[in-house]
Amino acid sequence: MIKIMPYGDHALLVQFSQEINVEIHRKVKALSELAGKLKGVQYYIPAYCSITIVFDPSLTSYSLLEKEIQEMDLKNDSEIIPGKHFRIPVCYEEEFGPDISEVAEFTRLSPKEIVEHHTSVSYHVFMIGFIPGFPYLGKLPNILSCKRKDHPRKEVAAGSVGLAGKQTGIYPAKAPGGWQLIGRTPVPLFQAKNKYPFLIQMGDLITFYSISGEEYHTIEKKFELGELKGKDFYA
Amino acid sequence: MPELQLKFMKAGMQTLVQDLGRSGHQQQGVPISGVLDRQSAKAANEIVGNSVDTPVIEITVIGPEIHFDQSCKIAITGANISPRLNNEPIANHRLQNVRAGSILSFGKMISGCRAYLAVAGKWNVNKWLGSASASTISPELLTPDSVITKGSTISITTNDQSIHSTTSIHQTVFTNIVRLRVIPGPEFEWFTKVAIARFFSTGHIISQAANRMGYQIKTSGMEHQKEMISSGIIPGTIQITPDGRAIVLLADAQTTGGYPRIANIIDDDLDKMAQMKPGGEVWFSLA
Known part of the structure; x- marks a missing residue:
C-alpha cells in the first residue's frame, strides 16, 4: 500500500512501507519510472521507500497526480523491470583505500578478510544521492558495519569505495566525505563528456572483485584511450 | 553579429553564471542549481529583451568589476549593491546602454543579498545537462565558464534589434x-x-x-x-x-x-x- 501526501505546494511524496528491502525498492523503481512520465512532472527523486515528485502547477495538480499515481500503483506489480548487473573491479591496497587499517581495527578483521567479505555478496543500488551518480548500496555484510569518520575528508578521490553504517558506496567524482575508504575503482561511474554521463542507476546490482594496483592502472589507462567502456563491466 | 567580451577585472565574493537550472536529472542525484531569486533574474532578462531562460550573472554581497569591449544593453535586478557604470551610479531595474570600453562596478550593499546582471544577446557559455548554471561538483570540468574568477571572460553575441522591454517591472524592496x-x-x-x-x-x-x-x-x-x-x-x-x-x-x-x-x-x-x-x-x- 502506498501513501500519497502533499510536499509543499508543487510536489508530492509517495511513501511505501518505511523499511529497507529489495521487494519494496523494486516497486519504488517501477512506479517512479512511470510517474516520471506523467504530464506536468518536472522531476522525481526515488529513494529507499519513497518517491518525491515535483510538478508544474500550470500543467497539472496535486489531486490529478494523486489519482493517476494511485491507479498506476494498482497495476504496477507485473511491470517490474530488473536493473543491470555490474562487476566492478576495486583495488583494496592501502594506497587506494586509506581507511582499511582503521576499519580492520574497528571490525577486528584483517584487511584480507575485509576484502573477502566485501566481495562476497552482490549489492542492490537503493538510492542515488549525496552527489550526482553516488550509489547507496546495500546490504553490507553485518560484520563490515562501521561508523563514519569523526572528521570528514575535505576531498575524497573519484572512484573511492567507502563504508558507512550498513551501507557501502562509490564516489563518482571527487567530493568532501566522511565514509571509511577501503578501496578505489578505476571504472568511471561518471563521464562528463558522455551524452548520458552516469553508469549506474538505482535498481542496478553491483558485485565487487579485487584487483592489484598494477591492474588498476591498466584499466584506468584503457578507459583514457577509449579501449574500455562502462558496458564492458556488465556481469 | 558583434561578439562582446565581458572581462572580470575583479571577481567579487561569489559571482556565478546561472540560468533556470537543470530540472529532470534529480533521479541521478544532480542538484537543480539555477538562480536563487528566480523572479529577479527573470525580470533582468525581460528588461533587456532576452528569453527568461538566458543565463545571467548572479552576484552575491560583494560585486565584481567588469570591462565591456563592445557596446551592449544590460539590466541589474535583485539586491541593491550600489552599481556604477564608469563610476556614475546607475539604477537597478532599468535598461542601461553600455558603451564599448565601459566598466561596471559595485559598491556598498544597500538591500538584499543577490543581484542579477542580464546582458542582451546570446551567451556563448558551456552547458552541462542543458544548463549553464555552475555545477556544485567538478565545476572546472563540467561548467568551466560559470564560476567567475579574476580574469574570467564571457562571450556574448549581441544583436542590434531594438528592445521591446516591459518598462514597468515591479521592483521588490528587500528587508532584513x-x-x-x-x-x-x-x-x-x-x-x-x-x-x-x-x-x-x-x-x-x-x-x-x-x-x-x-x-x-x-x-x-x-x-x-x-x-x-x-x-x-x-x-x-x-x-x-x-x-x-x-x-x-x-x-x-x-x-x-x-x-x-x-x-x-x-x-x-x-x-x-x-x-x-x-x-x-x-x-x-x-x-
Whole structure:
C-alpha cells in the first residue's frame, strides 16, 4: 500500500512501507519510472521507500497526480523491470583505500578478510544521492558495519569505495566525505563528456572483485584511450 | 553579429553564471542549481529583451568589476549593491546602454543579498545537462565558464534589434525580516505541539552557515532523536537536525537527506529567502 501526501505546494511524496528491502525498492523503481512520465512532472527523486515528485502547477495538480499515481500503483506489480548487473573491479591496497587499517581495527578483521567479505555478496543500488551518480548500496555484510569518520575528508578521490553504517558506496567524482575508504575503482561511474554521463542507476546490482594496483592502472589507462567502456563491466 | 567580451577585472565574493537550472536529472542525484531569486533574474532578462531562460550573472554581497569591449544593453535586478557604470551610479531595474570600453562596478550593499546582471544577446557559455548554471561538483570540468574568477571572460553575441522591454517591472524592496508561508512536511507530526507552537510564534535568526545549498537557522526546543530512512529533498524543504537547527534547502542542495522535514516553503515565497543575509530574521506561518 502506498501513501500519497502533499510536499509543499508543487510536489508530492509517495511513501511505501518505511523499511529497507529489495521487494519494496523494486516497486519504488517501477512506479517512479512511470510517474516520471506523467504530464506536468518536472522531476522525481526515488529513494529507499519513497518517491518525491515535483510538478508544474500550470500543467497539472496535486489531486490529478494523486489519482493517476494511485491507479498506476494498482497495476504496477507485473511491470517490474530488473536493473543491470555490474562487476566492478576495486583495488583494496592501502594506497587506494586509506581507511582499511582503521576499519580492520574497528571490525577486528584483517584487511584480507575485509576484502573477502566485501566481495562476497552482490549489492542492490537503493538510492542515488549525496552527489550526482553516488550509489547507496546495500546490504553490507553485518560484520563490515562501521561508523563514519569523526572528521570528514575535505576531498575524497573519484572512484573511492567507502563504508558507512550498513551501507557501502562509490564516489563518482571527487567530493568532501566522511565514509571509511577501503578501496578505489578505476571504472568511471561518471563521464562528463558522455551524452548520458552516469553508469549506474538505482535498481542496478553491483558485485565487487579485487584487483592489484598494477591492474588498476591498466584499466584506468584503457578507459583514457577509449579501449574500455562502462558496458564492458556488465556481469 | 558583434561578439562582446565581458572581462572580470575583479571577481567579487561569489559571482556565478546561472540560468533556470537543470530540472529532470534529480533521479541521478544532480542538484537543480539555477538562480536563487528566480523572479529577479527573470525580470533582468525581460528588461533587456532576452528569453527568461538566458543565463545571467548572479552576484552575491560583494560585486565584481567588469570591462565591456563592445557596446551592449544590460539590466541589474535583485539586491541593491550600489552599481556604477564608469563610476556614475546607475539604477537597478532599468535598461542601461553600455558603451564599448565601459566598466561596471559595485559598491556598498544597500538591500538584499543577490543581484542579477542580464546582458542582451546570446551567451556563448558551456552547458552541462542543458544548463549553464555552475555545477556544485567538478565545476572546472563540467561548467568551466560559470564560476567567475579574476580574469574570467564571457562571450556574448549581441544583436542590434531594438528592445521591446516591459518598462514597468515591479521592483521588490528587500528587508532584513521576512515572513515565509509553509505547508507541513511529512515528519511534521514528529515534533511536539510545544515545539511546533514555538516554531511558528517566534522569529528565527539566520546563522553564518548560509549558502546556495541552504540556510541554517537557529531555533530553540527542536532537538530530537528520531531517525528516518533517507528520502527526497527539494528547494524549500525545511529539515531539522538532531541538535535542533533548521536547514532551509536551496537550489544547490543535494537531492536526498535523512533529517525530518517539518515543512516546505511555498514556491512563491522561496525567492525572498535568497535575498536574506546571515543575521536576518525569518518568521514561518502556515499557508
